[in-house]
Amino acid sequence: MLRQRLQRAAAIALAALVVFGLILVIDGKDPLRAYHDTLVYVFGNRYGFSELLVRMSPLILTAVAVALPSRLGLINVGGEGQLYMGGWLATAGALGFPDLPAWLLLPLLTMLGFLGGALWALLPALLRVGKIVNETISTLLLNYVAPLIVSYFIFGPWRSEESSSYPQSPAFVPAARLPTLDGTRIHLGLVYSVICVVLYGYVLARTRWGLDMRAIGGNAEASLRLGIPVSAYVIAAMMIAGGIAGIAGMVEVSAIQGRLVAQLSPGYGYIGFLVAWLAGGSATAILLMAFLFAVVSSTGDILQITQGVPSAVINILIAVILFIVLGQRQRPRAAS
Amino acid sequence: MSLSLNMSLLAAVIASSILSGTSLFYATLGELVGERAGIVNLGLEGLMLIGASAGFAVTASSGDAYLGLIAAALAGSAANMIFAYVVVGRRANQLAAGLTLMFFGLGASTLIGRPFVGEVVAGLPHFGFGGFGSYDLLVWLALPNALGFWALLFRTRWGLALRAVGEDPAAAFAAGKSPNLIRYQALAIAGALGAIGGAHLALALTHTWDEGMTAGRGFIAIALVIFAKWNPLWALVGALVFGGAEIAQLELQARGADVSPFLMSMIPYLLTLIVLIFWGFNHRAAAPAALGRNFFGVE
Numbered sequence: 077m078l079r080q081r082l083q084r085a086a087a088i089a090l091a092a093l094v095v096f097g098l099i100l101v102i103d104g105k106d107p108l109r110a111y112h113d114t115l116v117y118v119f120g121n122r123y124g125f126s127e128l129l130v131r132m133s134p135l136i137l138t139a140v141a142v143a144l145p146s147r148l149g150l151i152n153v154g155g156e157g158q159l160y161m162g163g164w165l166a167t168a169g170a171l172g173f174p175d176l177p178a179w180l181l182l183p184l185l186t187m188l189g190f191l192g193g194a195l196w197a198l199l200p201a202l203l204r205v206g207k208i209v210n211e212t213i214s215t216l217l218l219n220y221v222a223p224l225i226v227s228y229f230i231f232g233p234w235r236s237e238e239s240s241s242y243p244q245s246p247a248f249v250p251a252a253r254l255p256t257l258d259g260t261r262i263h264l265g266l267v268y269s270v271i272c273v274v275l276y277g278y279v280l281a282r283t284r285w286g287l288d289m290r291a292i293g294g295n296a297e298a299s300l301r302l303g304i305p306v307s308a309y310v311i312a313a314m315m316i317a318g319g320i321a322g323i324a325g326m327v328e329v330s331a332i333q334g335r336l337v338a339q340l341s342p343g344y345g346y347i348g349f350l351v352a353w354l355a356g357g358s359a360t361a362i363l364l365m366a367f368l369f370a371v372v373s374s375t376g377d378i379l380q381i382t383q384g385v386p387s388a389v390i391n392i393l394i395a396v397i398l399f400i401v402l403g404q405r406q407r408p409r410a411a412s
Numbered sequence: 413m414s415l416s417l418n419m420s421l422l423a424a425v426i427a428s429s430i431l432s433g434t435s436l437f438y439a440t441l442g443e444l445v446g447e448r449a450g451i452v453n454l455g456l457e458g459l460m461l462i463g464a465s466a467g468f469a470v471t472a473s474s475g476d477a478y479l480g481l482i483a484a485a486l487a488g489s490a491a492n493m494i495f496a497y498v499v500v501g502r503r504a505n506q507l508a509a510g511l512t513l514m515f516f517g518l519g520a521s522t523l524i525g526r527p528f529v530g531e532v533v534a535g536l537p538h539f540g541f542g543g544f545g546s547y548d549l550l551v552w553l554a555l556p557n558a559l560g561f562w563a564l565l566f567r568t569r570w571g572l573a574l575r576a577v578g579e580d581p582a583a584a585f586a587a588g589k590s591p592n593l594i595r596y597q598a599l600a601i602a603g604a605l606g607a608i609g610g611a612h613l614a615l616a617l618t619h620t621w622d623e624g625m626t627a628g629r630g631f632i633a634i635a636l637v638i639f640a641k642w643n644p645l646w647a648l649v650g651a652l653v654f655g656g657a658e659i660a661q662l663e664l665q666a667r668g669a670d671v672s673p674f675l676m677s678m679i680p681y682l683l684t685l686i687v688l689i690f691w692g693f694n695h696r697a698a699a700p701a702a703l704g705r706n707f708f709g710v711e
Contacts, residue, residue, distance in 0.1 A: 203689065206692075210638075213634060216634075219628075221682060225674075349508075350512065386523075393519075394512075396516075402512065403497065
């Protein structure tokens with residue numbers, strides 16, 4: 077069974093690499109060199125592999141932000157916006173309390189990151205509970221608002237005076253930076269993401285809440301009649317999900333960037349949606365899929381560096397993989 | 413501000429809103445046709461980008477904007493056929509497949525448009541028509557298209573079959589229609605329309621190509637379908653109003669209004685959401701009953 081699944085996964089990966097390779101050949105690029113470079117970079121040394129782990133962290137968090145509400149039949153496509161708002165509110169904390177010691181400041185920033193994302197998900201949750209606007213469309217629209225709020229602040233009130241050409245917030249004080257492992261960029265955010273995905277798996281499989289949520293996802297009407305507070309669960313699930321995506325934003329500003337920047341995420345929220353969907357909501361599969369997509373996005377960066385292919389082109393490979401998987405089988409329900 | 417300046421501002425805003433709204437209208441119309449057949453396509457943003465890049469590339473290399481428009485329509489239709497195969501042929505989840513199409517469009521359009529970044533084209537030629545000013549072909553065809561698609565959906569047998577498939581594919585199947593064939597046809601048309609919407613943006617509004625230039629217009633168009641209650645005539649009204657909102661904020665920015673451009677840029681998205689909220693309070697359930705559901709029928 078496992079062996080069969082692995083064989084099929086390998087076949088899908090191979091097919092996707094061949095299709096994407098053909099597209100690169102048409103564009104006059106060398107796909108074999110790109111794949112070779114990726115393998116050497118990612119698995120050839122400690123730094124490359126650690127970068128892979130760095131990249132996994134936001135993908136895991138945004139995937140959990142999709143998987144959790146999907147258990148109740150909710151479709152949260154707003155991870156991108158929630159990530160930006162988490163990064164934004166965490167930045168407010170970092171700039172507002174620069175004198176706090178790290179042991180106090182970092183938990184505060186984490187909570188603010190959670191809060192920023194959670195509040196950003198509140199409106200779609202309320203609109204869904206009131207049956208006024210479908211959460212798919214409201215979360216999608218808000219994705220375009222959040223980066224504009226971030227831009228407003230870094231071009232305006234928070235604009236750093238040290239560099240005028242590239243707008244960004246002032247650099248965080250050292251106490252506001254998540255600690256990293258020596259010699260790499262691996263940071264505490266990876267621990268956050270693993271904690272989140274483990275908690276997600278545990279709560280769903282082992283607790284009363286998980287049982288209730290699966291009941292709501294199965295039949296909301298019947299659950300309501302059984303006395304399960306469906307609306308409260310919907311609001312809580314959306315806010316917690318938004319908060320988890322918000323933590324991804326906090327991790328980006330605190331661990332990776334060290335300040336708030338306009339391009340906080342290259343679409344982590346959307347890739348997280350696809351990771352969660354491919355994983356079918358399973359916690360272990362989320363880890364595996366996040367790893368896979370971390371490799372894919374590394375390929376994109378390497379193509380850009382070595383062959384001058386714009387990094388957005390890697391979206392074609394992401395799409396080809398997904399189209400092949402989607403064409404494979406019909407799942408009765410995953411994110412639906 | 414003097415009266416004449418006000419009048420010139422108003423005239424400029426109206427002229428630009430018609431241009432901006434036209435792009436949104438074709439995209440909305442495309443999504444609407446697909447949704448009437450029961451398929452939600454979140455990949456509209458990707459289709460618009462493919463249309464914009466393919467249309468611009470062909471126009472820039474051939475010098476003929478109409479050729480560019482045809483290329484855009486064909487490219488959009490072809491890309492939407494991948495989506496159609498996956499959701500209709502293989503019955504995959506429509507939302508996941510739609511987002512996948514969006515990713516595909518993002519990547520493919522970057523590749524198609526890259527050689528043409530920085531180029532400027534004359535774009536679609538303007539011509540006058542009965543004293544209503546001078547616009548391009550797609551503007552002149554917007555009202556006929558709205559009426560034509562309304563008639564197609566509500567006054568023809570094919571339209572009836574398409575709507576039946578959107579409401580209840582099993583019943584349509586029992587009545588001798590082929591839900592899958594009709595959904596493929598609807599999505600072929602939808603892909604062409606979505607791409608034409610994107611192409612209009614590049615060929616009539618900006619005259620340039622830029623990576624990711626649609627900036628969420630695809631999602632605004634999806635929301636407009638709800639606003640339009642799945643009716644092509646309302647889609648035209650909605651697209652013009654939203655095109656106007658977008659242009660009004662750009663005009664205000666250009667004239668040095670003392671508000672941050674980032675706050676102004678939020679207006680189209682927030683306005684869309686606000687309108688949906690008020691719409692949601694007043695109108696319930698005009699959506700095709702089988703929207704988003706796959707047809708598993710004949711097994």
